Amino acid sequence: MSLPLDTIQKHFDLHPKPSTLQFQYGTAGFRTSASVLDSVLFRVGILAVLRSKKLDGKTIGVMITASHNPEPDNGVKLVDPRGEMLEASWEHHASTLANADTFGDFVEALELIIKSTKIELSKPARVVYARDTRPSGPALIAAFEDGLKAMGLKGRDEGVKTTPVLHYLVRCINTKGTKEEYGEDSETGYMMKLSSAFKKLVAGKPIPQPLIIDCANGVGGPTAELLSTYLGETLPLINLNTATKTLGALNNACGADFVKTTQRLPPSLSSVLKPGQRACSLDGDADRLIYYYLDERNQFHLLDGDKIAALVAAFIVELVKSAGLEGTIDVGVVQTAYANGASTKYLSERLPVRCVPTGVKYLHHAAEHYSVGVYFEANGHGTVLFSPSAMETLAGHIPSTPAQSTALNHLINLTHLVNQTVGDALSDMLMVEVVLAHKSYSGIEWDSLYSDLPNRLVRVVVKDRNIFKTEDAERRLVSPQGLQAKLDDVIKKYDGGRAFVRPSGTEDVVRVYAEATLRPQADELAFKVAGLVYDQSGGDPLTRPKEFL
Numbered sequence: 044m045s046l047p048l049d050t051i052q053k054h055f056d057l058h059p060k061p062s063t064l065q066f067q068y069g070t071a072g073f074r075t076s077a078s079v080l081d082s083v084l085f086r087v088g089i090l091a092v093l094r095s096k097k098l099d100g101k102t103i104g105v106m107i108t109a110s111h112n113p114e115p116d117n118g119v120k121l122v123d124p125r126g127e128m129l130e131a132s133w134e135h136h137a138s139t140l141a142n143a144d145t146f147g148d149f150v151e152a153l154e155l156i157i158k159s160t161k162i163e164l165s166k167p168a169r170v171v172y173a174r175d176t177r178p179s180g181p182a183l184i185a186a187f188e189d190g191l192k193a194m195g196l197k198g199r200d201e202g203v204k205t206t207p208v209l210h211y212l213v214r215c216i217n218t219k220g221t222k223e224e225y226g227e228d229s230e231t232g233y234m235m236k237l238s239s240a241f242k243k244l245v246a247g248k249p250i251p252q253p254l255i256i257d258c259a260n261g262v263g264g265p266t267a268e269l270l271s272t273y274l275g276e277t278l279p280l281i282n283l284n285t286a287t288k289t290l291g292a293l294n295n296a297c298g299a300d301f302v303k304t305t306q307r308l309p310p311s312l313s314s315v316l317k318p319g320q321r322a323c324s325l326d327g328d329a330d331r332l333i334y335y336y337l338d339e340r341n342q343f344h345l346l347d348g349d350k351i352a353a354l355v356a357a358f359i360v361e362l363v364k365s366a367g368l369e370g371t372i373d374v375g376v377v378q379t380a381y382a383n384g385a386s387t388k389y390l391s392e393r394l395p396v397r398c399v400p401t402g403v404k405y406l407h408h409a410a411e412h413y414s415v416g417v418y419f420e421a422n423g424h425g426t427v428l429f430s431p432s433a434m435e436t437l438a439g440h441i442p443s444t445p446a447q448s449t450a451l452n453h454l455i456n457l458t459h460l461v462n463q464t465v466g467d468a469l470s471d472m473l474m475v476e477v478v479l480a481h482k483s484y485s486g487i488e489w490d491s492l493y494s495d496l497p498n499r500l501v502r503v504v505v506k507d508r509n510i511f512k513t514e515d516a517e518r519r520l521v522s523p524q525g526l527q528a529k530l531d532d533v534i535k536k537y538d539g540g541r542a543f544v545r546p547s548g549t550e551d552v553v554r555v556y557a558e559a560t561l562r563p564q565a566d567e568l569a570f571k572v573a574g575l576v577y578d579q580s581g582g583d584p585l586t587r588p589k590e591f592l
């Protein structure tokens with residue numbers, strides 16, 4: 044069987060590539076201004092069909108979102124059959140297809156992919172797709188569907204869904220009827236799975252104070268509303284920032300990224316949140332979660348991804364012990380260099396901790412090496428993975444006391460509560476609420492597990508971020524040559540000082556992270572390092588940001 048070239052060309056011509064642009068399938072798929080993404084979406088449609096054919100017709104997922112980025116942006120990423128990110132070797136194919144300038148180049152690239160990955164075109168293909176609430180979504184979906192049509196396929200349109208729901212659906216569809224069956228392949232199935240596990244886990248616990256959710260004016264809003272109806276009174280939710288139809292509202296002065304980066308309350312919550320009350324923020328596609336509270340002096344306290352990892356990992360370790368499975372099930376944590384040093388210290392004193400490069404795919408794969416792998420980025424993206432052998436152990440374990448039996452059941456219910464395909468703000472939120480209920484913790488006790496080191500993240504615009512190369516899980520620079528030694532000289536002057544520099548995988552900037560024992564020192568260190576990076580990479584003195592030292 045050969046490619047239907049006439050049909051492909053007919054559709055190809057409807058989606059011309061902006062000639063001057065180059066696209067890159069990066070950490071978060073393709074992501075940029077929605078206005079230039081039409082050709083990319085069309086080509087991703089074709090790529091998704093090829094990916095499915097390559098995998099014998101297993102269902103591939105496609106999510107159209109730009110997550111926490113501004114509303115005018117959009118993006119697209121592919122989801123592999125078990126609900127995980129697209130296999131890394133295919134990222135390159137995605138970029139090649141997106142950048143082909145003429146129809147001839149495009150066909151050549153297609154044929155090369157088909158040949159090099161040994162795709163049989165006669166194989167069936169299945170694709171399921173969804174989008175977030177961005178106004179650019181419908182037009183991009185239409186371009187994507189043209190890509191499917193060009194290959195003679197009608198995919199399964201899931202409309203507006205959160206990113207983690209789409210990942211969940213992909214895994215459910217592909218495991219249907221197998222012994223690894225993950226759940227019913229619908230949003231209702233997702234709601235039922237999560238809410239019933241949650242209810243079992245909090246049975247007998249007092250009903251908590253209402254939890255405020257800042258839904259970032261995105262797809263998390265309608266999804267949290269729906270979840271609320273399934274949870275009933277077991278968890279009262281107050282959903283705020285749910286204006287999905289208000290132009291310009293998405294991620295604007297709200298959402299998990301705003302809270303994490305500004306270390307402030309969304310202004311829209313300031314008259315609502317009472318001292319001591321818990322609140323959390325989702326991001327624009329509801330795969331990140333950040334908690335926070337105000338103390339009695341109205342001071343803001345952040346409970347970020349590191350705090351979630353600490354809370355959850357310690358709870359799982361306790362359950363494993365109580366169930367009599369210590370030594371059989373090993374629990375480990377995976378972080379990135381952005382994890383607060385205090386969290387790494389707290390966790391390393393209790394269980395194995397690994398540091399990997401930024402990007403969910405690295406965290407996810409490293410977490411798969413443990414029986415139970417807890418991974419979280421400081422920005423609130425993360426989940427817990429239970430290995431197939433851990434699942435078998437849990438299913439086959441015969442408890443010898445009632446206490447063991449209770450702990451075992453809690454562990455089994457946790458495996459249902461957690462979205463094991465990808466970080467999921469709503470599933471993670473329920474997991475946090477379970478631990479808080481079991482520990483009788485408010486935000487204050489949770490926060491006191493350890494005290495965050497003051498830290499600062501700075502973006503540095505440089506001429507060419509590709510000259511920045513790192514090693515040791517991005518904690519040290521190997522290029523530009525000599526710069527790391529200069530950084531080391533600065534860092535060692537600060538008490539508790541730690542800083543690193545890496546090129547962003549999602550924006551055309553270099554990021555600087557610094558922490559130190561005291562707030563002014565953390566800021567000073569960050570701006571000194573930013574200044575060094577700017578100067579050493581040929582930054583123009585005339586446009587040097589004034590805060591750089």
Ligand SMILES: CC(=O)N[C@H]1[C@@H](OP(=O)(O)O)O[C@H](CO)[C@@H](O)[C@@H]1O
Nearest residue numbers: 070071402403420422547548549550
């Ligand atoms: C410091 C930071 O938060 N970096 C984010 C950001 O990556 P960068 O490569 O730093 O641009 O976006 C990624 C995708 O969402 C996320 O995985 C990562 O944690």
Ligand SMILES: [Mg+2]
Nearest residue numbers: 110326328330
């Ligand atoms: Mg997101």
